[in-house]
Amino acid sequence: MDYPKIYIKKNKEKALKNRHSWIFSGAIATKSKMNEGDIVEIRKSNGQLAAYAFFVNGQSIVAKIFEHTDKPLILDKNYWKNKIFKAAQLRKLLKNTTAFRLIFAEGDFFPGLIIDVYNQIAVVQTYHLGIDKIFSYITEALDELGYKHIFVKKTPEKSQITPGWHTEPYNEQIIIIENGLKFYVDIEQGQKTGFYIDQRDNRKLIEYYAKDRTVLNLFSYTGGFSLYALRAGAKSVDSVDVSEKALELAQKNVELNGLDTSKHAVHAQNCFDFLDNMPANYYDLIVIDPPAFAKSQNTVPNAAKGYKELNLKAFRKIKSGGIIFTFSCSQRIVPELFRKIIFEAAADSGRKIRILHQLKQSIDHPINIYHPESEYLKGLVLYVE
Numbered sequence: 494m495d496y497p498k499i500y501i502k503k504n505k506e507k508a509l510k511n512r513h514s515w516i517f518s519g520a521i522a523t524k525s526k527m528n529e530g531d532i533v534e535i536r537k538s539n540g541q542l543a544a545y546a547f548f549v550n551g552q553s554i555v556a557k558i559f560e561h562t563d564k565p566l567i568l569d570k571n572y573w574k575n576k577i578f579k580a581a582q583l584r585k586l587l588k589n590t591t592a593f594r595l596i597f598a599e600g601d602f603f604p605g606l607i608i609d610v611y612n613q614i615a616v617v618q619t620y621h622l623g624i625d626k627i628f629s630y631i632t633e634a635l636d637e638l639g640y641k642h643i644f645v646k647k648t649p650e651k652s653q654i655t656p657g658w659h660t661e662p663y664n665e666q667i668i669i670i671e672n673g674l675k676f677y678v679d680i681e682q683g684q685k686t687g688f689y690i691d692q693r694d695n696r697k698l699i700e701y702y703a704k705d706r707t708v709l710n711l712f713s714y715t716g717g718f719s720l721y722a723l724r725a726g727a728k729s730v731d732s733v734d735v736s737e738k739a740l741e742l743a744q745k746n747v748e749l750n751g752l753d754t755s756k757h758a759v760h761a762q763n764c765f766d767f768l769d770n771m772p773a774n775y776y777d778l779i780v781i782d783p784p785a786f787a788k789s790q791n792t793v794p795n796a797a798k799g800y801k802e803l804n805l806k807a808f809r810k811i812k813s814g815g816i817i818f819t820f821s822c823s824q825r826i827v828p829e830l831f832r833k834i835i836f837e838a839a840a841d842s843g844r845k846i847r848i849l850h851q852l853k854q855s856i857d858h859p860i861n862i863y864h865p866e867s868e869y870l871k872g873l874v875l876y877v878e
């Protein structure tokens with residue numbers, strides 16, 4: 494098939510050679526006529542084929558590569574279905590969960606597509622018009638993998654894919670099981686696709702430390718870290734979130750697992766205020782898992798201030814010998830910057846602080862080694878003397 498072509502400037506071929514997923518406007522020498530959402534060929538300045546991409550027509554990112562190759566490919570139904578089957582193959586490495594990310598965009602060489610699985614339900618989010626053209630292959634592959642219920646949560650402007658159910662709706666309450674704990678998941682009204690699947694391994698780690706501790710779970714959502722802490726035998730757990738709906742589910746999740754409800758309290762509050770008003774030397778395990786503060790490059794400085802403030806407040810008040818699980822899921826806050834922010838908060842607090850673990854997203858959010866932007870979740874477990 495004859496695809497429209499983008500030719501890259503000779504002095505801008507390095508990113509292509511390094512198999513990065515994005516083509517920036519400044520790298521383009523010439524291009525043929527193309528429409529947003531088209532599949533296009535990326536060619537070197539000497540005309541040699543280098544990759545296939547979606548033409549996304551952004552201000553800065555013009556095309557997103559889904560295959561680096563110097564050999565022409567037939568991009569038919571089988572190609573796209575195989576891409577999904579290969580991603581499913583990697584997920585066979587997962588243990589003890591009925592919820593996972595099946596497709597993680599660039600992390601699975603599939604820019605513009607996120608698919609999260611909750612039992613037999615696939616929840617799809619699409620981010621550019623290129624996905625429209627192959628959507629029927631995606632649903633076919635999902636059906637073949639056994640996902641009988643497909644729900645589209647999010648599509649970009651101008652997309653022809655309608656949000657909502659694309660199969661028989663699943664009308665029961667969804668309950669997933671993660672490491673033996675049950676969670677209600679609300680895919681339609683909940684945040685993201687319904688659950689923060691990416692924190693699975695980090696939630697499990699809190700079990701190692703939570704016994705007999707007084708736990709504060711800041712930005713708790715539906716109580717992920719809280720449930721693991723309760724199961725581990727925490728003295729008490731306070732879950733704090735601005736979303737009352739999320740906290741309602743957190744309470745229900747504690748009950749669903751037969752955990753001691755008298756040890757769990759929820760607080761519908763801004764976490765910054767909660768930290769200001771809480772007593773010092775009371776909590777000895779604090780989780781800080783805020784939403785992404787930096788959504789774009791120009792918000793990074795303010796986001797950094799936000800992360801620093803949160804962590805500083807926690808450092809000042811945590812009991813001696815306390816443990817802090819602190820995270821940032823802003824892709825723009827790279828791991829080195831996050832560590833620097835935490836270092837600055839630590840220095841200002843004057844406390845003796847050591848790093849016990851350096852954490853990241855779970856394996857169903859694989860980091861594409863050629864695309865560092867796919868590493869977005871960073872965490873540190875700190876010991877505060």
Ligand SMILES: C[S@@+](CC[C@H](N)C(=O)[O-])C[C@H]1O[C@@H](n2cnc3c(N)ncnc32)[C@H](O)[C@@H]1O
Nearest residue numbers: 689712713714717734735736763764782783784
């Ligand atoms: C990244 S999610 C936390 C996920 C959670 N740790 C889990 O394991 O499921 C961030 C949460 O922060 C809440 N949130 C956002 N801004 C907040 C604020 N200023 N104070 C309290 N909660 C906030 C959102 O409602 C959301 O539930």
